[in-house]
Amino acid sequence: MSTRPPFTLYGSNASPYSCKMRALMRYRRLHFTWVPLNPMEMASHPNPNIRALKAKVIPVLEWPDGRVLNDSTVIIDALEAEFRDGRTVVPPAGPARFLAKLLEDFFDEWLMKAMFNRRWSSEVDRDWSGRWIISDQLMSAPELVTLPSPSQTSGLIKFFRDRQVGRLALVGCEDDKLWQHVMYEVVGALDMQLRSGDACRFLLGPHPTCADFALFGVLKQLSLDHTAGRFIQDHFDAAYGWVLAMDDLSGLETDVDWKSLHMDTPAVKKILKLISAMYMPYLVANGKATRGEWVEVEFHLDDGQTFRHKEKFGPYQKKCLDDLKRHYEQLTAS
Structure with missing residues (x-):
């Protein structure tokens, strides 16, 4: 990995764009710390630069100097402009x-x-997706000392699942x-x-x-x-x-x-x-x-x-x- 000061990559295991950026950063050997982030928490995030982002979407990449960008395509282009080494991913022309x-x-x-x-279409997929995504978010929540019981998380799973299903149309x-x-x-x-x-x-x-x-x-x-x-x-x-x-x-x-x-x-x-x-x-x-x-x-x-x-x-x-x-x-x- 690079000896440069690390980036911070904020995202979610349930986000295709977050996984896209995490894999790309690994390939490019750009040293980074992975920090789970729920987009719904960006407006109240302790980092004012993240709070100030107009679009509350992940992933978010924070440079060592404090700059932040989100939108994976925008981030990739910024990295391409800054790091023109032998592991670039966008053809030059x-x-x-x-x-x-x-x-x-x-x-x-x-x-x-x-x-x-x-x-989110079939009942079995809705059930599975709601459970694993919420479980993943809880596992990586820094404020939790112990995990809540299944009965305590059932309402959260239902809320998230219903919101996602409601967006299908x-x-x-x-x-x-x-x-x-x-x-x-x-x-x-x-x-x-x-x-x-x-x-x-x-x-x-x-x-x-x-x-x-x-x-x-x-x-x-x-x-x-x-x-x-x-x-x-x-x-x-x-x-x-x-x-x-x-x-x-x-x-x-x-x-x-x-x-x-x-x-x-x-x-x-x-x-x-x-x-x-x-x-x-x-x-x-x-x-x-x-x-x-x-x-x-x-x-x-x-x-x-x-x-x-x-x-x-x-x-x-x-x-x-x-x-x-x-x-x-x-x-x-x-």
């Missing part, structure tokens, strides 16, 4: 940079919805068939690539990019969940093993050579079809909407399947579209 950013965004925003659906995660399809396609694409001859161990080649860590963050959550975790173990064991390995790549010796990237790996080609058929039409439709409106879009897949998607306008997703346009303009101008 050209098509590779745009592709890595596009994939990262897709996993962060679209595959995450599949995870949220799988976690708002964020467009109610359609089990749609999100099961998305999960199967992405995990299956990764598993297929890992099983092929002379397989690239990462999405774009011999070393990971920001896209790999975004994919890992979501798959880590799916692997922890009741139904999805067992399904991935039983049917996509190569992908499951990849998730286990991605959690800590600090020991992976690599000297990043961006010229060695492969932008047409089997997994990427299959995932790009999904982005073209689903994610981009959604982003365009959301970009035309305004706050408070419902976004409705129909997806027509090559295999003849049709899905209808509906969710409330997402201002952050509109920003995602603007960012992708900016990355594309930089690509075409180069």
Whole structure:
């Protein structure tokens, strides 16, 4: 690990973005302390810089000098600008940079919805997820000397579970068939690539990019969940093993050579079809909407399947579209 003064990474084991950043920090060998943080406690946090963050979302990264940032994509870009060593994760320019950013965004925003659906749709998953997430938060609560009894935590579990289930429609995660399809396609694409001859161990080649860590963050959550975790173990064991390995790549010796990237790996080609058929039409439709409106879009897949998607306008997703346009303009101008 680095001899620099440590960063502090605040997050949760139940957050795909927190797990994404923790794995990335390990890979980059940036010395950090992991501190569990519930987003609902950010407004009253003892650190005034955390209290002052406009968006109360995790992860939060605190620099040794006291600066703080949240939003994993923003944090990654800040680290890339500051630490240009042999373990960077964002290609510096050209098509590779745009592709890595596009994939990262897709996993962060679209595959995450599949995870949220799988976690909170069925009764057995709701029960399991509510219990393990609250248990994890209690285990890491610094103010607790002893853990409360199950009878004492049942109300907290129910409150958290009901809140999450109540968000399914708002964020467009109610359609089990749609999100099961998305999960199967992405995990299956990764598993297929890992099983092929002379397989690239990462999405774009011999070393990971920001896209790999975004994919890992979501798959880590799916692997922890009741139904999805067992399904991935039983049917996509190569992908499951990849998730286990991605959690800590600090020991992976690599000297990043961006010229060695492969932008047409089997997994990427299959995932790009999904982005073209689903994610981009959604982003365009959301970009035309305004706050408070419902976004409705129909997806027509090559295999003849049709899905209808509906969710409330997402201002952050509109920003995602603007960012992708900016990355594309930089690509075409180069």
